[in-house]
Each structure stands twice: as C-alpha cells, then as structure tokens.
Amino acid sequence: MNAPFAVRSSLRIRAVSDELLVAPSLERRRLQCYLALMLGDMVAMLCGFGTAGYLYRGYEGWFDALTRGQVLLPIFLTVALYNGSYSTAALRESWIGIMRVQLALVLSFAAVIFVAFFTKSADEFSRASFASGAIATSFLLLWARLQMRAVVRWRCGENVTNELVIDDGGPRIEIKGVIRVSAAAMGLKPNVNDPHALDRLGLVLRNIDRVIVSCPHDRRADWALMLKGANVDGEVLDDEVARLGAQGARVAGGHGLLLISAGPLGLRDRAIKRLFDVTFAGCAIVALSPLLLLTALAVKLGDGGPVFFVQRRMGRGNRFFDMYKFRSMTVAQADSDGNVSASKGDQRVTRVGRFIRSTSIDELPQLFNVLIGDMSLVGPRPHAIGSQAGSKLFWEVDLRYWQRHCLKPGLSGLAQIRGFRGATDSESDLISRLQSDLEYLEGWTILRDIKIVLLTMRVLVHHRAF
Template identity: 70%
Template sequence: MNAPFAPRPVLDHAQVAEGHPIAPSLERRRLQCYIGIMVGDMLAIALAFALSGYLFGDVGGTARSLVHAQVVIPIFLTLALYNRSYSIEALRNMWTGVARAIVAIVLAVAVAVFVQFLIKPTYGFPRLSFNAGSLFALFFVSLMRYQMRSLVRWRCGSVVMNELVIDDGGPKVSFPGSIQISAAAMGIVPDLRDPNALDKLGLVLRNIDRVIVSCPVGRRAEWAMMLKGANVDGEVLDDVVVRLGAQGARVAGQHGLLLVSAGPLGMRDRAIKRLFDLAFAGSAILALSPLLIVVALAVKLYDRGPVFFVQRRMGRGNRFFNMYKFRSMTQDLCDADGNQSASKDDKRITPIGKFIRKTSIDELPQLFNVLLGDMSLVGPRPHATGSLAGEKLFWEVDLRYWQRHSLKPGLSGLAQVRGYRGATDHESDLVNRLQSDLEYLEGWTIMRDIQIIFLTLRVLVHDRAF
C-alpha cells in the first residue's frame, strides 16, 4: 500500500506571476529514480551470476559467469527500456516494475542462450551455473526493486507525478495527491484571444505533469484548446464518460475524464532533442564566434545603439520569453511588438541590417536562446504577439495557432524550409506556416530535425528576407 501523499501548499496568483512554481519539478527526480533503479538492476544481475559461478562453477567459474552477465545485461537493458520497466507506472506500482523486469530478464536469458548456441564458445557452456545465475537474477532484481521503493518515495512521493485540478465552476472533485486550485482565485481565464491569459496559464502549469479541468459544459471547448498548446497531459471532466463507458477516456473515482491534450514528446525524445541542441548550438557558437564578434562591432559602430534586438515572444507552453537577434533597424524605429512586418524597401532597416537579414545572420544570437533552453534548433518559429496576417492577428486567423506552442520554438522549422517565411501580407501566408508546424508536431524524429537543419543551410540566403 502506498502512503497517503501529504498535501502541498498552493501559491496565490501573485507568487506564480513572480516565477514561483506551484509544485517542484518531479521530472528530474523521476529521471534520478530511473537511473538509480537501472544501476541497481545491473548490479543485481552481475551479483547473481558472480554468486552462481562461485557456488556451482569450477576453477575460474566466477570470472566466466561474469562474462555471461556482460552478455545478459545489455540485452536486458534494451528490452527493459522497450517494455517500460523504467516508466511512471513502474515507479508508481512496484509490482508492475518487478513484473516487467522479470519479463525482460527471461527474454534476455533466452537471447543469450541463442547467442551461445550460434558462436559455440571453445571453453564450453556451464549450463548449471548459467541457469542458476538466471534464477538468482530474477530474485535479486525483484529484491532490489523492492528495496528501491524508499528511493522513489524520498525523491518523488507516493504519487510520482504532479497532478493539478483546476476548478472553473464545474463539479467539485478531489483526487488523492492532487493539487487543487480555483481558476477565479488564480485569475485564470480560458481566453484564446488574450496572449497574456495563455502566458498566465503556462506559468501555473509549469512543472505539472497532468492537469484536470472541472468546468461547465459551455467552457470545455475553450479549455481544450487552451490545453492543446500547453505541453501537458490535459483532461476535461465529463461524467457522461462513466455512463457511456466510453473508450479512450479515463475514469477516476466516480468521475469521467476526457483526454484533450498531451505533450508531443516523451522524456526519452526530449532528452535526445535537448542533447542534440546543446551539442550543435555550443559547437556553432564556438565556430562562428569570429563572425558574431565582427557583426556585433559593425552594428554597434554604425549608430552606437544596442547590438541586440530583444523581443518578447511566445514559447513552449504558451509562455513568454525574450528572443535575441542582431539589431537590423535603427534604434528609434524598432518594433518591439512586431505590429509591422518588415517590407522590401523598409526605411527602418540599416544598411548593415539589410545584409544580415538577407543572409539570416541576424538570427544567429538565437543560438544563445537554445543554450538557455528557451528555444530549440528545430521547431515552430516564435512570433511576436502583435504579428498580423493581412488585417488579423495570427490566432484570429485560426485558433489552432496556439497548438504549435506545445514544443519549444526553433531557429528553423518545416515551414521555413518549405519557403513559408518573410512577411505575412495575406491570411494564407499564416495558414501555410501553421499547417507545416502542426505536421512537424505530429511526426517528430531526431532524423527529421537533422534533415531540416541541412535543408535550412540551402535557404539561409533568400529573397523574402527583408
């Protein structure tokens, strides 16, 4: 039985606005638990085979059994990763983790036996010590996972994830270990036409793994759209789910929950993407540092104004961040809100600015945004809140616009390599970009990111950069 999760204090909206999260991030703590359990599994398997070699082997049996362990362990880890032996479900329920680990061990042993049969080692195959080592591994891994419960509870608590319930006037609900807040008290309004409302919701949802909204029927659609761009598993309370026995929905207690949003990438994919971003951006900054210094000096010496143009843009989870570019316009005429797109003969652009915009050099300071974690190398391009497509703000053209913020914005993206860049004089200019961004979200792979980066190199100089 899991111990009850202690109630956690809830901050008011002023504290959240100051940057204080409602709950500490459990994602990093879960990762620590995964690593700890993984190391424990490897040690348990090595100990099992070493003990078997010592008890049942001949001279040198322990060393030979450890060789068998070296064969079994990598196969086990591969299978364990794929059958989710290291997952939230495994952390939350010890027996789920034990069962999945046992399955991975059995399959790993079977593969090891098959490998031994194929290579036919000259020293012979000590069946007794190998079989005993396999049985010991089942026992030691199960025992280790039982002992690791204390680590999981210490780092993550008994519920393992941060679950937030937002009360917006719907039925009163309470789930064990969840954090409860009032939308009215926190000043949260499901207004898709107000970027500040989206940013406020993004601040509230920071470090949250799952959010449940209880609201009247008439506001469910608005909440669903708000959550789709929040990079979080989002559910809307609907007790009709219970009565209908709906498939693809969740029932918790006596309440039905409709899943309306989910983060596009799991932890493993996010880790891969982040490591790639850090490696590429760090290397690019070092390689391009002479160019960055020369451009910075040229911008500064031209009119003695600031080197960088800093603009607030919408990022992952519909939260604002400051994006950096080399300043390409005269200081007095810089458009901080992006209400006016640059045109081909724009008088605001300096001679140096015209060159760096034409060659996309003005975008290079965003490599520092990548290192800071505000941006990624590849993703939907971040837009200024005042950007217009024709006569309408971007989100007024299509409310699906907010969904593109479920991933970090990128230096380049699928829309850019397809040629959808530059001024948005017509609504269709925004629609084409949005369609490409949503397509990117639905089918992310690291190989696709690499492909987009190479394709970006072909369009660095383009006729729509002005």
C-alpha cells in the first residue's frame, strides 16, 4: 500500500508544481544569446581583418591579417567580458551592446599598439592593413549586433528577464512586460512560521529573476522576510519612497536612511563628461565657424542691432549664469525675463530670426557656454526666470522643477529629442519635459549622452521651433 500512496503523492506534488509555474526559465536562453553574440563578434573581427588584408595585398595579406586578428581577438574578448558587452543590459537594449562592443574594440586596438610600441615589433606588420582591419571590424560588429536583435527576440521574446508582480492588496503598479499574479488566487501568504507557505512561494518564484510585492503597510515586513530567502531579487512597493523622491537606501546605526538627494557626479564621471563637452564643443565651433560668422553678419545687417542676445538663466546648484544666443527678436521687443514665450507668427521675431529659430541656429552660441563651463552638451534645458506654463511660473506647476538644477543645463536633453520643446502653452507641456529631465537625472552615463547628441541631429528643425 505504501508504494501506490507514494506514487499518488508524487503525482500530486508534480501537478501542484506545474500549476504554480508562472514563467519558463530564461536563464539558459540568455546564455545562448550571450554565446551567439560572442560568436558573431568573433566572426565579425576575423572577417573584418581578413577582408581588409585581402583588399590590401591579396591572399598573402589575407593570411597576415587573420593572424593579426587572432592576436587581437583574446584581448578584445577579455575587455568585452569585463565592460558588459555580454550582459542583460546588452540583450535588452541593442544600442548599449553596440556602444560597449565598440569601446572594447578601441581599447583592445590601443592595447595592441601599446605593446607593439614597447616591444619594438611595430615594424613587423602593416599599419595601414591593421588600421583598415580595425575599421572594417567596427562596421561589421555594428551590422552583426543589429542582426542579433532578431536572435534575442526569438530566444527570449520581448523581455530578456522574468519580472513578477505579486498583488497582495497594495497599490497597483504598472511596469511594461511584467508577469502579474494575485496572492489570494495563488494561495500565497507572508507567513514565515509556515514552511508550506515558504515552499509554495518558492514554487511560484521558480524561473523568476525579479519580484515586486504590492501589499498593505502592515504586511511589508513579513513579505520582506519571505523574500530574503527566496534566492531572487525582491522588492516591496512603498509609495513613501516615491513621495520623498528617494534615490537609494542604507542602514546606519541601526536606522534605515533614504537617500533623497545626490551631490555632483563622481570625479571620474565629471572628468569624462567635461572632456566630452570640451572636445565636442571645441570641434563644433571650429567646424561651424563659417556658419557662425555668416549668421552674425546676417543678424547685424538685418536691423543693425547687437548680434547676441544675452539672457540670465538658472543653472547647476540654482545659480544664475548668462546664456548666449543669436538675437532673433527686435531690440525694442526683446524679452529679457522670458515672460512671454515665442509663438507662431510672433511679431517680435525678425525675418532672419525666424529662419535661425526654425533651424536651431540661434542656439549655437551656447557652445561657448559649454566651453566656459556654465553648460554641458547634454542636460536639462535652462529656462528664463519668468517662463510660464499656462498662467503659472514653472515651479508653481510642479515643485520638482528645482530638482533639474542638480546638473549643468544642456544644449539638448531627453525632453528635446522626444519633441518636448517650444512654447509651454499649458501646464501639461511643462510636465512632459519635466518628466524627461528627471528621468535623465536618475543615472548618468557617457553612452547616453552620446546617444542624445546623435539623436539631437534629427530634431534641429522642428515644427515647435518658432
């Protein structure tokens, strides 16, 4: 009798387990995608160097270039593994993987040159062939990574991780792509004194990478204890964090502390951002100098007034600075405080001003603000003191407005590339761009700055620029 009973018990446990399985495992599929990305990168590198060598010296150059590619390959893979070229972020956002793998190529290329120089072996290979191979590899890596997006979607779907929201009577949270279950329907209870409740939760969390529990305040501590032993990234929803605008948490002296404001970027990040600003702004001023001179001449000849319009705006740390623009309005009607936003057909705008505003040329003198250090290439746009959304000053619409000033203001930002620019006729116009600015402040990376600068090129001419 014991054997049939054991069989029935086994079948019952298996049925319960199948019933509680809420998502298939993506871990093995992510590993397959990592290997596919790595294989694609290796093929791209060998093909890039081989093709460049063949075009340079025929079959002899092809074999020599492959040899150089094989020397570069292990260094490239080592750097790529360490800089996150094969990571969940690279699978989730293809442009992150592309930027990181390109950086790995540049660093490995520089390492080989460095070693060749100090070992005095640089004369043993063709510099032109090596450089052309690296350039060809760069383009092939870009192409290969773009093709791999289809492979990632095929293996993992739209989401490369399984995220679960357990609804236990708390506020409803909306996160794109999450799996949602009801604690009551699944029989999940935050009872750490019941091993069966712990086991049931463990069955539900199989194959889950991250779980969020939404529950009333009095059950949060119990859920926190349940999740600590669940071998999964667990979070408990607490709207007090959102109300305070907390950016992190820590425990000190037996007390829990929420980080509600962050100081400037770290020294390394500030140095990288400043180097990018100075390099790009300096090169842009040199490259655009003919356009700058012609615009200055056109503004001066237009009505004989000053070339530049200088307006006091608020920058980092809530401190004022003078921002430069090419003057686009008549001298008599220029609005130094920005109380009235320019509108379509605005009579204050000159004929030259209408053109330079619609093409964003009037903003180019702010490249000098970037060189001076008052502004950055990317950041929240600085606003005039008297700017209004509808009939209210910007900070009267939403007090979070002042949070924008923890970083230098920028020539462009997330709000601008999303189309939120021009006049703020209603409060919603300000809220849309404010949300984008606050999103930018959540976490700075040089890769995102580069992406924003590139995407800005698409919105220089805009229907809201008047």
